[in-house]
Amino acid sequence: MIYSNNPSGDPTRAAAAFTYQIASAYLQDTWRINDDFRIAYGLRSETYSVDQQPALNANFVTRNGFSNQSTYDGLTIVMPRISFNWDAPADIRVSGGVGLFSGGLPDVFLSNSYSNTGVLTVGVDIQRNANGTFRDANNSPGFTQEIGAIALNNLVNANFGRSVPAQVLGLLGGIAPPPNAETNSIAPDLDIPSEWKLNLAATGEAFGLRLGA
Secondary structure (H helix, E strand, O other), X not given: OEEEEOOOOOHHHOOOOOOEEEEEEEEEEEEXXXXXXXXXXXXXXXXXXXXXXXXXXXXXXXXXXXXXXXXXXXXXXXXXXXXXXEEEOOOEEEEEEEEEEOOOOOOHHHHHHHHOOOOOOEEEEEEEOOOOOEEEOOOOOOOOHHHHHHHHOOOOXXXXXXXXXXXXXXXXXXXXXXXXXXXXXXXXXXXXXOEEEEEEXXXXXXXXXXXXX
């Protein structure tokens, strides 16, 4: 049986609970060079703010030299964009543009920093030995053969696999988070993901059909 939870037994104390806001600003201008050619250009700015921080893991700081509490807070991305429209001869319209775009950032990037800090969860790994005895691979204080039997010998119990025996839950309170626990953290020099996009299109009529490319 492998089981992890907050030492209190309350999973909400180890859950990813956070909110963030994005403040956006956009500036655009259109330059009509002549009746047939127009250029639009502008800037979009997005600044992130996060009120909560992940729980500090001092061992992580010692190992890596930076904090595991980095978030999107204070990150700003500025996205320049420019496009054009040209009403070419022969009833052909040409348009295109290039710009930097962001958005749709997966929340899992940030949520794992809250739920996998290495200090809010502990676990047991109860196994059966070849001779029928039991052991906890995590060497939890307070583990006994009786607890091992309760964890692994209740296959006929209607709740097996759906609930954790109270005796196993009781082990969690005496376990200290391991110093090298697995963690998920954001690098302090993270930039908001973005990509450059370029498009070019032309439309016109030929043989009574509207064509585009």
